[in-house]
Amino acid sequence: MATACTPARPPAPAADALPDLPAPSIAVVVDGLFGPVGLEALADGSLLVAEEGSGQRDDSAGVSLITPDGTVGRFISGLPSTRDAGDLAGVPLVKLSPDGATLYVANFGTGHLWTYALSADEQANGIALPATPLTT
Numbered sequence: 001m002a003t004a005c006t007p008a009r010p011p012a013p014a015a016d017a018l019p020d021l022p023a024p025s026i027a028v029v030v031d032g033l034f035g036p037v038g039l040e041a042l043a044d045g046s047l048l049v050a051e052e053g054s055g056q057r058d059d060s061a062g063v064s065l066i067t068p069d070g071t072v073g074r075f076i077s078g079l080p081s082t083r084d085a086g087d088l089a090g091v092p093l094v095k096l097s098p099d100g101a102t103l104y105v106a107n108f109g110t111g112h113l114w115t116y117a118l119s120a121d122e123q124a125n126g127i128a129l130p131a132t133p134l135t136t
Contacts, residue, residue, distance in 0.1 A: 030072050033064060035081075040094045044068060044126030048103070050094040053081030061092050063105055065129055076116075077133035082109045103127075112136075 038050030045068035053060030061079035066072050079092050093106045100123050103116040114136060118127065 030066055030070075032072065034060060034062075036064075038093050040096055042096065042126060043100065046126050048075065048094045048096075048127075050092040050105070052092065053079070055081050055083040057082050061107070062133065063092065063094050065127060067126070067129070071129065073129040074133040075127065075129065076105060076114075076135070078135040079105070079107055080110050 033049055033051055034054070035052035036049045037052045040048040040050075042048065047066040049064045049066065051062050051064060053062065058081055059078045061081035062074055063076040063079075064072060065075040093104075093108075095104045095106075096102070097104065101118055103118060105114045105116070106112065107114075116134070122128075
């Protein structure tokens with residue numbers, strides 16, 4: 001004679017046990033960006049947005065900054081924007097270093113990596129939009 005034990009299964013939750021969630025909604029946070037493809041959130045609530053540009057073998061790609069008060073502007077301009085056999089090749093990527101001291105911007109099409117050293121003030125208080133965008 002053999003006996004076996006099986007663990008008891010917890011009861012399945014009742015259909016009415018699900019939380020009452022609000023209906024999903026969509027809201028435009030910002031418009032006017034030029035092909036946004038990447039996003040990096042900063043500690044102060046700002047967002048850096050990598051933009052692919054036109055894809056027309058020009059320098060229209062870049063990085064925009066959206067500040068916590070909703071101000072939007074170009075932080076870096078003049079990055080290459082290209083297409084390779086119909087696919088975007090000049091897509092920029094934007095990333096903040098783990099220590100928050102360096103901003104990295106990379107470009108697939110050119111194989112370039114640009115760095116921007118953040119000052120102690122920028123690290124503590126956030127990045128301000130420059131009077132004119134930085135260029136490469």
